[in-house]
Amino acid sequence: MKQLTCDVLVIGSGPAGLAAACEAKQHGAEHVLLLERNDELGGILTQCIHNGFGVREFGDDLTGPEYAYRWIRKAQEAELEILSETMVLSVEPSRRVVASSRAHGLVEIMPRALVLAMGCRERPRGALAIPGSRPAGVYTAGTAQRLVNMEGYMPGRRFVILGSGDIGMIMARRLTLEGAEVAAMLEILPYISGLRRNLVQCIRDFDIPLHLCTTVTDVRGRERVESVVVSGVDERWRPLPGTEREIACDTLLLSVGLIPENELSRMAGVAIDPVTGGPFVDEGLATNVPGIFAAGNVVHVYDLVDDVSENARIAGLSAGRYVAQGAPPQSTAVRLLAGENVRHVVPHMLHPERLEEGAIVLNLRVRQPVEAPVRVQVRLGDEALISRRYRYVRPSEMIALTLPPALAPRLAGAQAVTIEVAS
Amino acid sequence: MVEQREFICVTCPVGCSIDAQVEGQDLVGLRGQACARGEAFVREELTDPRRMLTTTVRVRGGKLPLVPVRSSAPLPQHLLFDVARALRKIELEAPVKEHQVVLKNVLGTQVDIIASRPLRAG
Numbered sequence: 131m132k133q134l135t136c137d138v139l140v141i142g143s144g145p146a147g148l149a150a151a152c153e154a155k156q157h158g159a160e161h162v163l164l165l166e167r168n169d170e171l172g173g174i175l176t177q178c179i180h181n182g183f184g185v186r187e188f189g190d191d192l193t194g195p196e197y198a199y200r201w202i203r204k205a206q207e208a209e210l211e212i213l214s215e216t217m218v219l220s221v222e223p224s225r226r227v228v229a230s231s232r233a234h235g236l237v238e239i240m241p242r243a244l245v246l247a248m249g250c251r252e253r254p255r256g257a258l259a260i261p262g263s264r265p266a267g268v269y270t271a272g273t274a275q276r277l278v279n280m281e282g283y284m285p286g287r288r289f290v291i292l293g294s295g296d297i298g299m300i301m302a303r304r305l306t307l308e309g310a311e312v313a314a315m316l317e318i319l320p321y322i323s324g325l326r327r328n329l330v331q332c333i334r335d336f337d338i339p340l341h342l343c344t345t346v347t348d349v350r351g352r353e354r355v356e357s358v359v360v361s362g363v364d365e366r367w368r369p370l371p372g373t374e375r376e377i378a379c380d381t382l383l384l385s386v387g388l389i390p391e392n393e394l395s396r397m398a399g400v401a402i403d404p405v406t407g408g409p410f411v412d413e414g415l416a417t418n419v420p421g422i423f424a425a426g427n428v429v430h431v432y433d434l435v436d437d438v439s440e441n442a443r444i445a446g447l448s449a450g451r452y453v454a455q456g457a458p459p460q461s462t463a464v465r466l467l468a469g470e471n472v473r474h475v476v477p478h479m480l481h482p483e484r485l486e487e488g489a490i491v492l493n494l495r496v497r498q499p500v501e502a503p504v505r506v507q508v509r510l511g512d513e514a515l516i517s518r519r520y521r522y523v524r525p526s527e528m529i530a531l532t533l534p535p536a537l538a539p540r541l542a543g544a545q546a547v548t549i550e551v552a553s
Numbered sequence: 554m555v556e557q558r559e560f561i562c563v564t565c566p567v568g569c570s571i572d573a574q575v576e577g578q579d580l581v582g583l584r585g586q587a588c589a590r591g592e593a594f595v596r597e598e599l600t601d602p603r604r605m606l607t608t609t610v611r612v613r614g615g616k617l618p619l620v621p622v623r624s625s626a627p628l629p630q631h632l633l634f635d636v637a638r639a640l641r642k643i644e645l646e647a648p649v650k651e652h653q654v655v656l657k658n659v660l661g662t663q664v665d666i667i668a669s670r671p672l673r674a675g
Contacts, residue, residue, distance in 0.1 A: 170616075179621035179669060180607045185565050193607055193623050195670035199651060279609055282618040307608055307637050326568030330561045331604060335630070434566055 131228070132237045136163035136211065137453045138446075139227060139241035141218050141394065144173020145435050146426020146442040147247035148201040153446030154245070155208045158454030162210045163239065165229055167217040171205070172198030173249055175435065177276045180300050182327070186436040197435060221246075221398040223419055243421045243449040246395055246409070247442065250427040252297070253387040260292075262349030265356070271297040271385040278304060286381025290358050291315045292346050296324035298385025303332035312336070313377050316344045316360055318367055321499055323526050325433065346382065347374065355380050388431045398422060405474045406430040412463055413480040413490045414448035415441065420457055423449050430476050430493070433528050437493070460484075464541050466492065469509070469550030473497045473525065485538040492531045496551055499524040505552045506531060510544055523551060555581055562586065562594045563604075571595055603627035607669070610640050610655055615647030616675035622655050625665040632660055640666060647674040 137159040140151040143166035155162045170176065175183075178194030185191060188200065205212065215232035227239045252270040269277075269285055275297065277283040287310055291298045294317035302312045315333060320342050322329055333340050341360070347369050348359035362373035390408040392400070400409045400417045408429040409417040416423050425445035426438045451458075463479035475494045484490065494506075501522045506529060508516040515537055523529065531549070541547065560571045569591050573583040578599045586592060597603060605627050609619040628636060636659050643655060649672040656666040 176670070179609065179623075181605050181623060182566055191565075191605075193621060193669040195621050196623075196651070199670055279621060280617055280619060282609075282611070304608075307606075307633070325566055326561045326570070327563040327566060330568075331563045335604065 132234045134163065134234075134237050134239045136161045136239065136241050138162045138243045138245065138449045139225075139239055140164045140245045140247055140446075141221075141227075142166065142173060142247035142249060142426070142428075143168075143171040143205075143212065143214070144247060144249050144426065145175060145197065145201060145438045146249070146428070146445075147173070147245070148198075148205050149439040149442035150245045150247055150423075150425045150446035150449065151210050152201075152204050152208045153443040154243075154450040154453075155210060155446075157447050157450035158452075159243070159450040162208075163241070164205070164210050164212045165216045165218055166212065166214045169215050171202050171212065171214065174272075177272070177279050178300075179279050180304075183435050186434070187439050194435075201439070218394055221394045221422075223399040225398075225419075225421055241421075243423065243452045245445050245449050246392075246400070246417075246422065246424040246428050247426050247445075248391045248394060248428045250388040250390045250431055253384070253389055255384060258384070258386060260346055260349060262346075262358075263351060265349070265351035265354050267351070267355035267381045268349065269381065269383055271295070271301045271383045274301055274381075274383050275304070278308065284308060284310060285383075286355075286379075287311065288313055288379045289381045289383055290346070290360075290377055290379045291383045291385060293317065293385035293387070294319075294322035294324055294329075294340065295385040295387065296328055298383060299324050299328040299332040301383060301385070302338050303336060306336045306338070312338045313379050314339045314341060314360070316346060317342050318345045318363055319343070320365075321524070321526075325526065345369070349382060350376075355382055358382055388427065390428045390430065392428060395422075395424065395428070400424070403474070403478060405468070406476065408476075410478045411476065413444075413477050413484050414451075415445035415477070416448055416452075421449075421452055423452075430474065432493075433526070437528070437530070441493075461542070464544050465546035467546050467548045468494070469548035471496050471498055471500070471523075471551035472549050475549050480533075480541070482538045482541040482544075485533060485541065486535055489535060490533045492533060492549065494529050494531065494549055495525055496523045496529070497525065500551065500553070502553075507550055507552050508533070509548045509550065510540060515540055515547065517552075560595050560598060562591045564590045564594050575599060602630040604630050604633060606633055606636055606666070608637055608640060610666075610668075611644045612647050612649060612672060613644050614674050615645075615649065615672045617672060620645065620649050620672045621669040622666050623669050624659075625667055626663075628659075628662055628664050632662065635660060636666070647672055
């Protein structure tokens with residue numbers, strides 16, 4: 131097996147990996163090696179041909195490929211070592227990595243620090259247990275996106291889309307522009323799970339019927355999808371008798387959630403939060419395994435790629451510092467707990483002495499939408515350290531709450547603070 | 554006669570819900586926008602609604618059979634399908650440069666269709 135060395139190893143060349151690698155190079159890591167299993171860089175961005183990327187990061191409205199190529203050029207200018215067509219097969223708690231590389235065959239790498247940036251995957255039909263036959267013509271929306279945008283195939287002619295996630299809405303528009311018919315979009319919740327702008331520019335603009343509180347209860351067809359049966363559901367997602375109807379179609383697309391891809395993380399002994407599906411991380415995006423950091427959608431799924439780049443820089447900085455200075459001596463971390471109507475908070479913990487050095491941004495999602503003014507609070511016992519007003523809160527719109535350095539003395543010695551929604 | 558109309562601005566990913574008072578094509582009042590672009594959006598929606606077009610164009614001899622393209626600016630909404638149809642007639646020759654003009658001043662709109670990425674021959 132060929133042996134490779136480096137200071138920082140980054141797994142994945144999507145927006146998170148590219149930003150983390152560039153930042154690590156600028157902060158203490160002379161030799162940064164980036165591994166990408168595909169033959170080109172950019173991760174999922176190369177198939178996201180729609181615009182809306184880069185508003186915060188670049189002050190511009192870019193398509194996915196344009197955003198990717200800005201970062202690819204930065205990576206080239208930063209003189210990172212990049213190995214494409216290289217798939218990581220295993221990661222050990224010692225940070226020993228084994229990968230299969232087109233250029234070098236099987237390789238072993240022992241980096242001084244490692245950044246996990248593998249992104250996320252779509253929830254497939256099997257995980258949803260949708261009843262019915264198993265004909266051809268059931269795809270995740272992202273698979274259809276790849277087929278249409280990169281391979282030049284139309285996956286079908288008449289579509290039903292289950293789920294109102296962004297990928298589903300984007301594909302509803304894309305397929306309609308390519309001459310297909312999108313018969314319906316169905317969403318099991320009483321509200322859409324993607325961005326509101328997509329409701330306008332993808333669904334309403336094209337008169338695509340959207341049915342909330344509705345799901346698919348049967349897939350029919352022997353060799354190819356012929357129709358789906360849809361049904362209204364109650365608030366517990368149970369089908370309501372008498373609301374079933376059949377919709378003729380030849381393709382069912384699924385846009386029902388993204389799951390961080392942490393197979394390698396688990397192998398390395400990284401502790402995974404069952405709520406996010408990603409590693410428990412601190413303010414520097416360090417995992418519980420020394421020298422292993424995580425960045426981007428592998429930690430939790432972001433709404434905007436701009437936020438991925440911003441957070442990935444933190445991981446890259448931490449990895450670079452780890453190489454240059456070793457593990458920092460630090461206090462016991464203060465736990466950041468998800469309280470009333472908060473689904474999860476990232477980072478999961480923070481070290482008050484790091485907060486003294488600079489503001490720390492918490493990313494959180496609520497469990498239930500509240501379409502009225504609320505306060506999001508950071509509470510230490512009975513006291514609200516921070517209380518910020520929002521006009522509304524929605525699970526589909528991640529909240530960024532900044533903790534200022536002035537808060538550090540209050541947190542020193544605290545075991546935990548709770549982040550919650552108060553009316 | 555003044556009507557109440559609700560808009561969701563699509564200018565940036567926030568998607569502000571804007572409540573507007575409208576008289577025909579005139580904007581009488583509005584609230585809910587987080588920035589000045591919200592008002593510009595509603596005014597345009599009332600008189601000349603526009604949308605960005607992003608799609609793909611076929612490529613001969615490239616590493617991939619398609620290259621993604623975008624409109625250089627928002628196009629009149631009612632022309633989107635016509636522009637898509639015009640682009641179906643085009644087949645580019647690899648290599649393609651990022652931001653290479655694929656169709657200049659499409660359908661007389663002053664908007665160009667440009668490549669969103671480079672594509673090597675292969």
